[in-house]
Amino acid sequence: MPIKERSVSLSQKIKKKIIEYILKENLQPDDILPSEAVLVDMFGVSRYTVREALALLEQDKILYKIHGKGTFVNKVPIQVESGLEKLESITDIIESFGYKPGTKWVDIKESLPTRDMIQKMKLKPKEKVITFTRIRTADGKIAAYCVDTIKRSNIVGDIPKNIDKESMFEYLEENFGIIPEYATADIIPVLPTEEMKKHMDIKENQLFLLLYQVHYDKEGHPQIYSMDYFNPDIFKFKVNRLRHY
Incomplete structure (x- = not known):
């Protein structure tokens, strides 16, 4: 079910959803994450919200980006x-x-x-x-x-x-x-x-x-x-x- 966009820190909710996806799919360091377009469809939110969530995960050093190639897992999150x-x-x-x-x-x-x-x-x-x-x-x-x-x-x-x-x-x-x-x-x-x-x-x-x-x-x-x-x-x-x- 798509998540409704609200001002109550939706990017934080999507951040947690991405962490759950990494854990569920057993992604390891240097594995590639689905594209922004796929994540938009997956979570039913705007591209802006997905980008915000990815930026938060980059700040936490859980993800890293390579220009022209995509977003990758830097370390498996602890949960x-x-x-x-x-x-x-x-x-x-x-x-x-x-x-x-x-x-x-x-x-x-x-x-x-x-x-x-x-x-x-x-x-x-x-x-x-x-x-x-x-x-x-x-x-x-x-x-x-x-x-x-x-x-x-x-x-x-x-x-x-x-x-x-x-x-x-x-x-x-x-x-x-x-x-x-x-x-x-x-x-x-x-x-x-x-x-x-x-x-x-x-x-x-x-x-x-x-x-x-x-x-x-x-x-x-x-x-x-x-x-x-x-x-x-x-x-x-x-x-x-x-x-x-």
């Missing part, structure tokens, strides 16, 4: 699809798709909780928390900006300076006995925060999908307060829905 029903670490999700997970630490700091943390984590107003902030990558490409907070009382002694674990779930379980059994989550499309822009080479208007979560143990006690900002160019979430009679 991870995850169901939200299963609670699993970002590391496990990235590895399950055959990509190499990576972590760039931003900081680990002790602070007073926000009003929302106090409410969601059932904290006392002056009860301190520890916040772990990381950039997660898949094959070196930015996949998510993760901000995880736990109670300061969970850590005996000094707060850690460095963590060598890729999985925060594994680290918290092995060191502090924190085992999340389930989580409640809100999914919100957001622009990057000032802190994100400071630590990552991203565009000001780049959208992220924020998974705002509270993780609970098997007794129902809140354990982890998470603000995970996922790059939608890499992460695609799906939800399986059932009809109830």
Whole structure:
């Protein structure tokens, strides 16, 4: 079914459609893409929109052009699809798709909780928390900006300076006995925060999908307060829905 042209960033939608086509057809580096005319017919949009989408993919270095010959795949795009029903670490999700997970630490700091943390984590107003902030990558490409907070009382002694674990779930379980059994989550499309822009080479208007979560143990006690900002160019979430009679 042709996609209706709207002002709501149609070129971004076509960009994603082209990525899906590359993955579906298993195109490899230096494989040629269909011509602009074929893409126009394929997606039912204008040549201008197709050109805009191709330009965006060139900017991301996924495609390259050779004058008089056509448009070619420069690198196969990374795309991870995850169901939200299963609670699993970002590391496990990235590895399950055959990509190499990576972590760039931003900081680990002790602070007073926000009003929302106090409410969601059932904290006392002056009860301190520890916040772990990381950039997660898949094959070196930015996949998510993760901000995880736990109670300061969970850590005996000094707060850690460095963590060598890729999985925060594994680290918290092995060191502090924190085992999340389930989580409640809100999914919100957001622009990057000032802190994100400071630590990552991203565009000001780049959208992220924020998974705002509270993780609970098997007794129902809140354990982890998470603000995970996922790059939608890499992460695609799906939800399986059932009809109830």
